[in-house]
Amino acid sequence: MAKKNLIVGQSGGPTAVINSSLYGVVSEGLAHDGEIGEVYGMINGIEGFLEDRILNFRESLSGEKLEYLKHTPGAYLGSCRCKLPESLEDPVYPLLFEKFEKLNIGWFFYIGGNDSMDTVSKLSRYAAQIGSSIRIIGVPKTIDNDLVHTDHTPGYGSAAKYVASTVREIVLDASVYEKKSVTIVEIMGRHAGWLTAAGALARKYEGDNPRFIYLPESDFDTERFLKDMESALDKDCCVVVCVSEGIHDAEGKFICEYNSAVGTDTFGHKMLAGCGKYLENLVRDRLGVKARSVELNVSQRCSASLISAADQQEAVDAGIYGVQAALKGETGKMVSFIRHAAEDGSCSIECGLEDVNAICNEEKPVPSEWIINRGSDVSGEFIKYALPLVQGQVEVPLGRDGLPVFIYRK
């Protein structure tokens, strides 16, 4: 009987290290050539797979070029935002498994966040239902760090390092003038404030900027925010604050929606802009001081120069661990991270497995006890939690053009 083949896909928004996990799965798959035949990749996730768009890693990417995956942002295989039907009676399921059989797939890996784990859950439940022997494993990734049953997620550490380093730089930049000013840094995270909280790591000493940190886990009160700014400006010339893109008022209305309530463009459509821009205009108008907003935007999830070495290694390890688990017969699981605290205050991270059904469609917020000062800061507990995740620097090779060399499908 021919050896079974492995297939891997990427799904959801990219991170700086989603390709590191792809590297982990592919390199470990290729290394087990006694048990695994071909190592395939789905182009654009399950959506592309349904259109038979796949590639063979052994033919198209191996050796040194495969190593380049580790520092290449974006999703090498392309991604999709496809949620499979809730009903396992839907004809898409037999269609998918027909295609799996045609390709002689024995192992299926899906690298992604919440929605991707939903796909892993559905496929593994359908496999059990029809008695398929395909092993189906989820490898987590999300800069949002909002998956339950894992200490943290690959992708978060690098995004947190980007946020912390960049906010530290923005603080230096904002501090050069004597003029009173407020700088608002808008950070990704619609529902969970993990990434915004990483702004606290930027402080160089106690009392340093960013002076305030507002997460979507708390209700945002615009008037209290203005009072926070006023009292801070009384003491310091330069105030920098971090806000999550998902901050909302007590009624649940996103602060960014106040932009579109007031601005209409020449075509009669609502202006879409972030909460940072709204608060910038608010501070300028109400407090009469210089105001600037900085939306960190997609660089949070695709900056190669600020990849956390710890995060990169863990992302690779998660991929490797997933392949090893599947080879041992595991299925319907997501690779998780377990933290072991050492007596000297340091910690180590170990991979584990969790039932994927308990993970998909759940969200892990920042614990309320870590949110302090009436929702305007995070506690030392958060700092302690986050610091190990942002450690170490990754050397990105430069080309003859002086710029980072990435690997990509053309």
Next chain:
Amino acid sequence: MAKKNLIVGQSGGPTAVINSSLYGVVSEGLAHDGEIGEVYGMINGIEGFLEDRILNFRESLSGEKLEYLKHTPGAYLGSCRCKLPESLEDPVYPLLFEKFEKLNIGWFFYIGGNDSMDTVSKLSRYAAQIGSSIRIIGVPKTIDNDLVHTDHTPGYGSAAKYVASTVREIVLDASVYEKKSVTIVEIMGRHAGWLTAAGALARKYEGDNPRFIYLPESDFDTERFLKDMESALDKDCCVVVCVSEGIHDAEGKFICEYNSAVGTDTFGHKMLAGCGKYLENLVRDRLGVKARSVELNVSQRCSASLISAADQQEAVDAGIYGVQAALKGETGKMVSFIRHAAEDGSCSIECGLEDVNAICNEEKPVPSEWIINRGSDVSGEFIKYALPLVQGQVEVPLGRDGLPVFIYRK
């Protein structure tokens, strides 16, 4: 007679390497302790100097800590935006020179852009008028690269490297989905398009994104822009374009002003947002495709992780050269860069001196012959010009928190 002292200040918007030039001036000043007494720094430029806010480098920053200046963004001494009066009869001039005399200043260095060179010009003309022997030298810095009589300016190479690397990452990030999309990257540069042009360096192969580059040197035609987008979307799924914040229509109206013409906030004030946001909304409305805008914002001028090693070294050299020139008796000059092309296609950069009066209040645009495709791209000549300026990587030391260690006045 007591040795004369040196004083140095920083002025205008910061760059990633303005502190490298400060390092050059201070280290060279301290090294010449046979001729130079104390090395002072003005806090917040000439504005702070008028309030007697100075520091003594020998006492407050030397040794290893001084080295940290080279990778620390922002302006270590603080900056100002102060233009001295046009009339040399103004009482501020005798006041300044009285203060110079009190501090026994023999050498005055000012690191900055256009407006700072204006200060150097006025002070050196006043010095000549009163027969003062103070040597007054300007050290250039600006990410805008718009100073005349110099091949380029310190600060531009690092900003260009940041733009090129970040746009290359954004292109990878934007390319993961199959959905048609336009991503607009808004880059600093109100009047000169040098920095936006650096987006062209991000291309990995011919025809790669960013597909279009719009500089403020050309009139921007919104309808032609939409046609450019349409024709590009016919061929490719993902289109990324770079626009300068200063793009304007044929009547000279800034494109970003169309935002404030349409959006008014809850307080009746005009919404201030960039041209990227305007074009994003325009593309979404008129073409019905997914659109996103990314304003690169202050990270362009303060990213330590993407400092160009070439730029850093040149910024240090400019400071050193300025001190050496002043010791030789030069005054009223700005340090310039002269490019020597080698036969093998490489080039070397040498420092020179230019009359500061010929530099201040002038602006150098991107040459019109380098702007091609009806103002939607730059030519290979620009690439050839810019490539040597973005070479090399700088290692930034990480602290125990895993983040870059900077030096700062608290």
